[in-house]
Structure formats: C-alpha cells, structure tokens
Amino acid sequence: MSTPVSQGLAPGAMLGILGGGQLARMLALAAADLGIRAHVFAPEADSPAFDVAARHTVGEYEDEAALARFADAVDVVTYEFENVPAATAAFLAARTQLHPGARALAVTQDRLSEKTFVSGLGLAVAPFRPVDSLVDLETAVAALGRPSILKTRRFGYDGKGQVKIAPGSDLAEAYEAIGHFPAILEGFVPFSREVSVVAARGADGAYAAFDVCENEHRDHILAFTRVPARLTPGATRTAIEAAHRIGDALGYIGVFAVEMFVIGDGESVIVNEIAPRVHNSGHWTSEGAETSQFHQHVRAVCGFPLGSAARRGRVEMENLIGDAALRWRQLLAEPGAHLHLYGKRDVRAGRKMGHVTRVVPEKN
Numbered sequence: 001m002s003t004p005v006s007q008g009l010a011p012g013a014m015l016g017i018l019g020g021g022q023l024a025r026m027l028a029l030a031a032a033d034l035g036i037r038a039h040v041f042a043p044e045a046d047s048p049a050f051d052v053a054a055r056h057t058v059g060e061y062e063d064e065a066a067l068a069r070f071a072d073a074v075d076v077v078t079y080e081f082e083n084v085p086a087a088t089a090a091f092l093a094a095r096t097q098l099h100p101g102a103r104a105l106a107v108t109q110d111r112l113s114e115k116t117f118v119s120g121l122g123l124a125v126a127p128f129r130p131v132d133s134l135v136d137l138e139t140a141v142a143a144l145g146r147p148s149i150l151k152t153r154r155f156g157y158d159g160k161g162q163v164k165i166a167p168g169s170d171l172a173e174a175y176e177a178i179g180h181f182p183a184i185l186e187g188f189v190p191f192s193r194e195v196s197v198v199a200a201r202g203a204d205g206a207y208a209a210f211d212v213c214e215n216e217h218r219d220h221i222l223a224f225t226r227v228p229a230r231l232t233p234g235a236t237r238t239a240i241e242a243a244h245r246i247g248d249a250l251g252y253i254g255v256f257a258v259e260m261f262v263i264g265d266g267e268s269v270i271v272n273e274i275a276p277r278v279h280n281s282g283h284w285t286s287e288g289a290e291t292s293q294f295h296q297h298v299r300a301v302c303g304f305p306l307g308s309a310a311r312r313g314r315v316e317m318e319n320l321i322g323d324a325a326l327r328w329r330q331l332l333a334e335p336g337a338h339l340h341l342y343g344k345r346d347v348r349a350g351r352k353m354g355h356v357t358r359v360v361p362e363k364n
C-alpha cells in the first residue's frame, strides 16, 4: 500500500495521470523535475504525454482490468481533464489514491451542481435555472429574459453545447440545437473581460493562488493570457478569496482554475466555472511565476509543501493554435520568448499545438 498523500510521498514515487494531452505532458515533465516518475493512462496510442512519461498504458477509461493494473503500479492518480467518468474515478479511488477527489469531479462535471455549489458558498454567479424540457426552457426564459444562454449540464467546453437565446430566437430550435440534453439557462452577463484564478490547495489545506490573469478568447478558444489582470484591488481580493472558499469547500488537493467574468472596468467579478485541473490560463506560470502550475500540482497531489506563487513580472502567454505553431523557428529566435511545443504530429485548425510565454520584469 502506498504512503497516504496526507503523510507526503517521497521522490521516486510513481504519479498516475489520466489523459495523455499537453496538460499531462507538462505534468509529467514537472514531476520528473521533482524526482517523481509519471505513468500516463490514455486511450490514444499517439498521446503527446507518452513521449515524456516513464511508463504509459493505452487503455479505455472503462477497462477495469487495465485500470486495476495501472492503480497497482502507481502511488497516487491525478487527471488532466474533468470528464473522467464517475465510475472510473470511483474504481481508482477505491484501489489507490485519487487527487483531486471524486467530489471535485462530481461537482464540476455538471453545470447545475457547479452553479448550485458556488452560489451556495455565497459567491456571485449568473442567475440560472435548470432546463429538462421545452416547457422548463419557456419558463426559464420568461424569468431570466433575453439574451440568455442555454448550456448542456455536462460535456460542454470551449463554447460547445451552448446556444444564445437572442430576442428573436425560437426556443424549440434552441432546445433542439443542444440535443434536448439536461441543461441550464443562464442569464446573460454583460461582462467586459474574462479572468481566471489559478490556485492550489495542498494536502495540509495550505492555499496558494497565482495572480489573477486576464484571458482573451478567439473563436471560443483561449488565445492570450495576460497577467496581471486589470481589476481593482477589491475585486482582486474577491476573486482570490472566492477560489480559496471553493477549494476549502471541496476539500480540494491540487491545482484548479476558477473562470470569472469581469463587470464594468474591473470593479467586480462573477464566477463562471471551475476546472478541477491545471488550466490553459495557467500556462504563463511556467516562466512567469516562482513555481509553475504543473510543479505546484505535482507538489500538492504528492503531499509536498506548495511552492511560492509569486509572479516574476508582467507576463503574456500566447497559444499557438493550428498553423500558428509553424512559426516555431521565428519564435525560437525571438529574445525573451519561451516556446513550448506539445509534440502533436498533425497540425489541425483549432488544435492547440503549443504556446509561448513572454515575461517583462517589473521595476520596483
């Protein structure tokens, strides 16, 4: 039996990671820095994380025999994506240690439970109503008005599984567009910007938040993150404190991100969603903070002390999406640009191929 994470693992331990994309790859690299070996479990044989992991398993998340072998070969399991099937999480949690835990997954996999949980903590969220039928949708639109946004409760990401209800929209068509899945209707938030708090909670309950960062999306995909975010000191405190409350209430261990909408010129924030994992909006920390989000996550899930989340300057992270990664030679030649490529063999439109960070030291 492995040492419980609460007592702290030791270098040499084996970290299991579910999912084999770029987040798993960067987690495995960070783990290696700390003397931790990574065993990546993913269904795709060409997973980018396999290239840098000590061990890997190609397997389906429903394959209990493969999961059992994986669980027995690692000291703790973490994951790079929030849609880990509940049965997989329960199976692994029963056989080994899973961090973040099954509760974090259950709450964040479902927009209704997530919004209910966050508002239950007294934090500001968009007004919302559950929608399980066309009649529910009509009632919800009557209550929340137009524009509003209809979102599937589960499996939505990067703007998928959602449709805007505009003044002229036909409600039956909108419900059809999301496939009649269980959904929620959210009141439209007239936000000026989007920000996120990427933070960590350690096995001992310690909390360390990176500075609030500002996110610019193009075609529903994160394009740029800039730090610090343009927020008033009061809104900055509210944002950091909101993530702290969320982490504590979930009994969370690991790094998580809380995406928020900014109202006005940075006077207040509204929580949109929680990602129970390292997050694209935290990539700036690799060079822009004393401890990267990947090292921080490995520290947390191994029961190590958290590192400093202090920022090293003004930071910009640019995602390299599709063809943008073909600029790699030019980016390598740019002084101060830190290039990260994910080793994905096929360039496809909309595919995250890499990112680049730029840090400009601030004068004291």
Ligand code: AMP
Residues within 6 Å of the ligand: 126, 149, 156, 157, 158, 159, 160, 186, 187, 188, 189, 190, 191, 194, 217, 259, 272, 273
């Ligand atoms: P989500 O999948 O919840 O992250 O939403 C994707 C994007 O849709 C967000 O980044 C926002 O740009 C927009 N969006 C989501 N919910 C709302 C809302 N309640 N009001 C206005 N815009 C929203």
